[in-house]
């Protein structure tokens with residue numbers, strides 16, 4: 001299990017060695033879609049981006065996730081697959097591999 005620690009956007013971008021599972025969420029666009037940035041839970045240091053909606057799954061032809069709106073105990077549905085690195089769920093602030 002890897003803790004999902006909410007960090008400031010600048011800290012996330014400036015420190016590529018920031019801890020696995022750290023994340024922040026950009027401001028919503030006109031359609032309410034937000035980009036959640038996360039550091040791959042596997043520990044490789046790679047950043048990933050997910051298209052999320054606060055309380056809804058954005059209707060788009062691209063992959064998207066429903067986010068519970070929490071930065072303290074975030075939950076995403078469905079599962080997150082950082083291809084070749086990690087596959088699991090972000091639930092109640094914990095990245096749990098499956």
Ligand SMILES: [Zn+2]
Nearest residue numbers: 040042044085
């Ligand atoms: Zn990785």
